[in-house]
Amino acid sequence: MVRILPAASASTSSSILYMSSLRPSLSSSSSPIRFPSSSRLGIPLCCAYNPSRRLTLFHLSSAIPQSQLFGAKASTPLRAEGNTIEASSAGNMAQPSTAVTEENALEWAKNDKRRMLHVVYRVGDLDKTIKFYTECLGMKLLRKRDIPEERYSNAFLGYGPEDSHFVVELTYNYGVDKYDIGAGFGHFGIAVDDVVKTVELVKAKGGKVTREPGPVKGGSTVIAFIEDPDGYKFELLERGPTPEPLCQVMLRVGDLDRAINFYKKAFGMELLRKRDNPEYKYTIAMMGYGPEDKNTVLELTYNYGVTEYDKGNGYAQIAIGTDDVYKTAEAIKLSGGRITREPGPLPGINTKITACLDPDGWKSVFVDNVDFLRELE
Incomplete structure (x- = not known):
C-alpha cells in the first residue's frame, strides 16, 4: 500500500506537495477547536540486525514514573529512563570548550548535518500496535527489545533502516495499558499510493477512521484520518513513491512565530511553507531539513487564541542527529530553549547526547551522528 522510493534514487526536486487543511480538528468539521490550557502531564529480530542494549539506552525511550502515568495499573515504580540519564554523572564529566556566540549560532545550526531520526511515544499493548502498523x-x-529488570519493552518500526529513515519508537511500560495523549499532540503523517484502499484495509482490520477519504478543503490532495489502537491519529496523504513515507509529526504551539524562529535558529530547520486559514481559525507552518515530499517534516499548528496545551503523557519526543552535541546545546540555550540533559557521553557507553525543551515544552533529543551509526552496527 505504501510505496517507498529508495533514497539513492530520490530526485533532487524541491517541489512541495499541498497537504491537509484539517490540522486543528483532525476531522471534517469546520468549527474551531478549543483545548484546555492546563499542562499535565526491544521478539526475535526481523532483520539481520542485532543492536546492543546501549542503543536502547541513548534513545531515552520513555519508561516513566508511575506517578506521571494516566490509567496506570502497575503497583511498582517504573524507571524513568530519560530522567535517570538526565540525573547521571554526566555533569561532572570534562566537556570540550565549544562556546557558541549568538552571532554564529544560527550559522552552526544550519551547517550541521542534521536528520530527524525517530519519534518516541508510549503504547498500552506493544504487540497489538506492531500488528496494526505492519498490517495496515x-x-x-526493525527490532524489538524487552528490558524486564527495568519493566519496559520497546520496538522500532518504519519503512527502511534506521540509518537512513525516520522511524517510530514505541515504548510499553509493564502494567500500563492506557495513556493520556493530550490536546497538544496532533498526528503523524503517512504517504500512501491509494488512500481509499488503505482506509478499506484499516476498516477490515478493525481500525478507526475519523475522516473518510476525500480532497482537502480548498485543494485536490486526497487525505483521510485514522486512529491506531491507542488513539494516536494518522493522516494518510495520497502521494507517489517517496523515500520517506513516514512524513509528518504535527504538534500544536501557542505562538507560531516564536516556534518558527526557535526551530530555525536552534534546530537549523527551514520554514518550508506557512499557511493561514482564517475561515477555520488556525495557521500552520511546515519545518524541516528538506522538501516535504522527500523528508519527514515537523508541522506546527497555531489555533487562534490558544496559547497553551495539555500534553498528556503519551507522546514523548523526537530524536535528531547532530555532528556536535556541545555546540548544539549552546545554540539551543541562545535561542530560548531549555536544556534538560547537558551535552556529554552517556555513562558506560560514550554515546553523546543532549536533550532540550522548545518554548512550548516539546522535548527533543540530539544524538551524535557518529555515535548513532556506531551503535547501529
Missing part, C-alpha cells in the same frame, strides 16, 4: 500501514518491525 505497511511498516516493518
Whole structure:
C-alpha cells in the first residue's frame, strides 16, 4: 500500500506537495477547536540486525514514573529512563570548550548535518500496535527489545533502516495499558499510493477512521484520518513513491512565530511553507531539513487564541542527529530553549547526547551522528 522510493534514487526536486487543511480538528468539521490550557502531564529480530542494549539506552525511550502515568495499573515504580540519564554523572564529566556566540549560532545550526531520526511515544499493548502498523500501514518491525529488570519493552518500526529513515519508537511500560495523549499532540503523517484502499484495509482490520477519504478543503490532495489502537491519529496523504513515507509529526504551539524562529535558529530547520486559514481559525507552518515530499517534516499548528496545551503523557519526543552535541546545546540555550540533559557521553557507553525543551515544552533529543551509526552496527 505504501510505496517507498529508495533514497539513492530520490530526485533532487524541491517541489512541495499541498497537504491537509484539517490540522486543528483532525476531522471534517469546520468549527474551531478549543483545548484546555492546563499542562499535565526491544521478539526475535526481523532483520539481520542485532543492536546492543546501549542503543536502547541513548534513545531515552520513555519508561516513566508511575506517578506521571494516566490509567496506570502497575503497583511498582517504573524507571524513568530519560530522567535517570538526565540525573547521571554526566555533569561532572570534562566537556570540550565549544562556546557558541549568538552571532554564529544560527550559522552552526544550519551547517550541521542534521536528520530527524525517530519519534518516541508510549503504547498500552506493544504487540497489538506492531500488528496494526505492519498490517495496515505497511511498516516493518526493525527490532524489538524487552528490558524486564527495568519493566519496559520497546520496538522500532518504519519503512527502511534506521540509518537512513525516520522511524517510530514505541515504548510499553509493564502494567500500563492506557495513556493520556493530550490536546497538544496532533498526528503523524503517512504517504500512501491509494488512500481509499488503505482506509478499506484499516476498516477490515478493525481500525478507526475519523475522516473518510476525500480532497482537502480548498485543494485536490486526497487525505483521510485514522486512529491506531491507542488513539494516536494518522493522516494518510495520497502521494507517489517517496523515500520517506513516514512524513509528518504535527504538534500544536501557542505562538507560531516564536516556534518558527526557535526551530530555525536552534534546530537549523527551514520554514518550508506557512499557511493561514482564517475561515477555520488556525495557521500552520511546515519545518524541516528538506522538501516535504522527500523528508519527514515537523508541522506546527497555531489555533487562534490558544496559547497553551495539555500534553498528556503519551507522546514523548523526537530524536535528531547532530555532528556536535556541545555546540548544539549552546545554540539551543541562545535561542530560548531549555536544556534538560547537558551535552556529554552517556555513562558506560560514550554515546553523546543532549536533550532540550522548545518554548512550548516539546522535548527533543540530539544524538551524535557518529555515535548513532556506531551503535547501529
